[in-house]
Amino acid sequence: MRDLRQFWSARRIGENRVSLARLGPLKLWVSRNDQEWAYACEYGDLSDVQDIAQVPFDVIPEGMEWTKTVFASAPREVRFQPTVPDRPLVVKPEHPVVIPVGELGLFFVLMPVFISIRVEDKGKEIELGIVPSRQLSDTWFGHPTVGEFCYSLPFAAERDFSVLNPYPHHVVCPIQIKNRSDESLVFEKLCFRPNYVSLYCGNRHLWSSKVGIKHDGNFKGTNIRYEGLQPEMEDDALKVASAVKQTDKGLHRLTFHSGFKNDFIIGR
Known part of the structure; x- marks a missing residue:
């Protein structure tokens, strides 16, 4: 991901999938199933990395603290909003x-x-949470x-x-x-x-x-x-x-x- 603007664009995450977004020292894990969105984060050393990729569940570190938001039917797209x-x-x-x-x-x-994690549901944006980079x-x-x-x-x-x-x-x-x-x-x-x-x-x-x-x-x-x-x-x-x-x-x-x-x- 060469253009930083791509990091802040909306993207779709499939059902029962997890994506890893990396921005500087932040590793932000975001997952979705049919009725839930969840995210967790960890921090490492300073870095110029900036990318988002779908990853298998077995690479997620153990002991992560997840924040979950439930829906009758979970929206498909997520967007990171800088704040x-x-x-x-x-x-x-x-x-x-x-x-x-x-x-x-x-x-x-x-x-x-700081990063506001947002999904769109029934025409309105819902903030799942905010994490510092x-x-x-x-x-x-x-x-x-x-x-x-x-x-x-x-x-x-x-x-x-x-x-x-x-x-x-x-x-x-x-x-x-x-x-x-x-x-x-x-x-x-x-x-x-x-x-x-x-x-x-x-x-x-x-x-x-x-x-x-x-x-x-x-x-x-x-x-x-x-x-x-x-x-x-x-x-x-x-x-x-x-x-x-x-x-x-x-x-x-x-x-x-x-x-x-x-x-x-x-x-x-």
Whole structure:
């Protein structure tokens, strides 16, 4: 499967059959019989593999935990829908980055895609479940008494897209930060809420719509706009998922303190 877009297309699974979908470190097993759909997943090492194939039952590992959905008559087709993580993501550059007054910087962030497993029954789509393409570590963002439960991203935000080397299970998220305050902004970490971005799929990479941040100062707030535009780096990228939440006027959040210990929040 050379074109990543094929992974997200609908496919038919025969009765009493099982298919194995591999995307990066994820192995997703999907089976169907006449009255039931079921899925189970396991994780391995990072990989650039992306394929789906019918496999015999005897290759399924023992002890798998299956999630099952029952029907009077099970639909025949299944589709994988790319979606975003269910929590905010804490993003860090490799080293703190200073953005002087009036300057801006474009950063690229790699976000593991989550997969919504869907079937169509009597003209409506039914979600069997959502699985992450990679297991992420839990983290806390903010102060000990005031903060948010998040995932920690294992890769640093980069200024140069060419050094990222994204895998097929990664969503490349372009985030532009502009400093409109009267003092330098130190970007050490940010809390990125991905449920405001749309997803696009090109030949090789998944992309999110662009995020624009305008920082006015620690006590004046930060304006965040999720532009919803097709990524500029792949002209033939197709929109594959709309934003989970919509916002028209941009969101506002404060930054806290100054220097290398400040927390920088994106989203609500």
